[in-house]
Amino acid sequence: MAAPGENMRVDADRLWDSLMQMAQIGPGIAGGNNRQTLTDADAEGRSLFATWCRDAGMTMGVDAMGTMFATRPGTDPDALPVYVGSHLDTQPTGGKYDGVLGVLAGLEVVRTMNDLGLKTRHPVVVTNWANEEGARFAPAMLASGVFAGVHTLDYAYSRRDPEDKTYGDELKRIGWLGEEEVGARKMHAYFEYHIEQGPILEAENKAIGVVTHCQGLWWLEFTLTGREAHTGSTPMALRVNAGLAMSRIVEMVQTVAMGEQPGAVGGVGQVFFSPNSRNVLPGKVVFTVDIRTPDQAKLDRMRATIEAEAARICDDLGVGYAVEAVGHFDPITFDPTLVARVRTAAEKLGLSHMDIISGAGHDACWAAKVAPATMIMCPCVGGLSHNEAEEISKDWASAGCDVLFHAVVETAGIVE
Numbered sequence: 001m002a003a004p005g006e007n008m009r010v011d012a013d014r015l016w017d018s019l020m021q022m023a024q025i026g027p028g029i030a031g032g033n034n035r036q037t038l039t040d041a042d043a044e045g046r047s048l049f050a051t052w053c054r055d056a057g058m059t060m061g062v063d064a065m066g067t068m069f070a071t072r073p074g075t076d077p078d079a080l081p082v083y084v085g086s087h088l089d090t091q092p093t094g095g096k097y098d099g100v101l102g103v104l105a106g107l108e109v110v111r112t113m114n115d116l117g118l119k120t121r122h123p124v125v126v127t128n129w130a131n132e133e134g135a136r137f138a139p140a141m142l143a144s145g146v147f148a149g150v151h152t153l154d155y156a157y158s159r160r161d162p163e164d165k166t167y168g169d170e171l172k173r174i175g176w177l178g179e180e181e182v183g184a185r186k187m188h189a190y191f192e193y194h195i196e197q198g199p200i201l202e203a204e205n206k207a208i209g210v211v212t213h214c215q216g217l218w219w220l221e222f223t224l225t226g227r228e229a230h231t232g233s234t235p236m237a238l239r240v241n242a243g244l245a246m247s248r249i250v251e252m253v254q255t256v257a258m259g260e261q262p263g264a265v266g267g268v269g270q271v272f273f274s275p276n277s278r279n280v281l282p283g284k285v286v287f288t289v290d291i292r293t294p295d296q297a298k299l300d301r302m303r304a305t306i307e308a309e310a311a312r313i314c315d316d317l318g319v320g321y322a323v324e325a326v327g328h329f330d331p332i333t334f335d336p337t338l339v340a341r342v343r344t345a346a347e348k349l350g351l352s353h354m355d356i357i358s359g360a361g362h363d364a365c366w367a368a369k370v371a372p373a374t375m376i377m378c379p380c381v382g383g384l385s386h387n388e389a390e391e392i393s394k395d396w397a398s399a400g401c402d403v404l405f406h407a408v409v410e411t412a413g414i415v416e
């Protein structure tokens with residue numbers, strides 16, 4: 001298949017203008033965005049995106065999860081489309097670029113193809129996955145998860161927000177319940193361009209992250225049972241201190257993760273003490289261990305070690321103990337051909353690049369279950385994301401979009 005000439009570039013100003021226009025919808029309180037999934041602001045953002053897609057000559061399909069698929073036709077009616085996308089929904093105090101960049105860069109790829117009069121054998125489909133963030137309706141990456149067969153549609157529709165509204169009802173209410181069967185589409189390839197959401201590219205002074213893997217993850221919820229007792233009058237030897245067991249487990253998780261370097265992380269971000277009173281030893285402590293690595297063997301070993309060590313710590317202290325896995329992804333290895341194509345595109349364009357692993361979950365991780373998939377990342381200032389202060393530069397945004405353009409067009413195959 002023919003590749004586009006190396007002089008071809010996207011329109012950096014047009015991409016940036018579109019990002020800034022989308023950011024006007026569902027503004028946050030500190031310069032970012034609150035455009036949570038299936039809210040009125042989400043509906044408004046979807047409409048703007050749909051208008052832009054129509055103006056670019058694309059036709060819109062919407063599936064029963066509310067995911068939007070805008071198609072630029074190819075020349076071969078039998079060729080499966082090349083998909084490119086991410087998400088327009090944000091965290092309640094989210095940034096202007098997390099997800100949005102990937103969708104609008106996909107649109108910019110099509111606009112540039114139009115400007116250049118490029119014809120490709122495969123269609124190109126720009127995708128806005130519904131509810132990537134999972135802030136309003138847990139879990140995250142819900143629509144791409146249904147698409148990939150990870151969740152059922154009924155499960156997704158029954159998810160409830162903090163006001164007890166369901167995903168299914170809210171999808172209908174905002175008018176974006178589509179008719180397409182979720183997951184019926186077949187993909188030739190899937191590309192997702194996203195800000196890094198971490199500090200590595202900026203620190204290494206690299207323009208492009210060539211994403212080779214998505215980390216695997218376990219969330220292990222521990223419930224420790226001690227004996228509620230007065231902190232002043234209970235002698236040390238007679239305490240059954242669930243809080244002490246917790247603190248030893250937190251320290252142990254740190255040691256286990258450090259023992260699997262490089263490329264493994266582990267920590268505790270959420271703890272519930274009961275009764276959580278300053279002069280009562282906790283009778284119950286519930287907390288979640290989060291461990292991640294792109295290496296399946298390491299992930300399995302970390303989980304086994306943490307569970308065995310936690311059992312020993314609790315036994316030593318006479319604390320009761322239960323553990324439940326409440327979240328899990330297997331590590332994802334992105335398609336080597338597409339990964340190489342991204343790397344080659346960066347080289348062809350003279351952009352600095354490095355291989356990188358996605359520390360967060362993305363729709364691409366689920367898409368990879370049903371199609372050859374990969375991701376491209378650009379730096380973000382200070383690695384800050386899921387924060388209204390999230391920031392990138394126009395040059396960073398357009399460099400990654402140029403790489404996306406070349407990788408997508410080469411995959412879609414130029415017809416001379």
Ligand SMILES: [Zn+2]
Nearest residue numbers: 098099132194
């Ligand atoms: Zn995102």
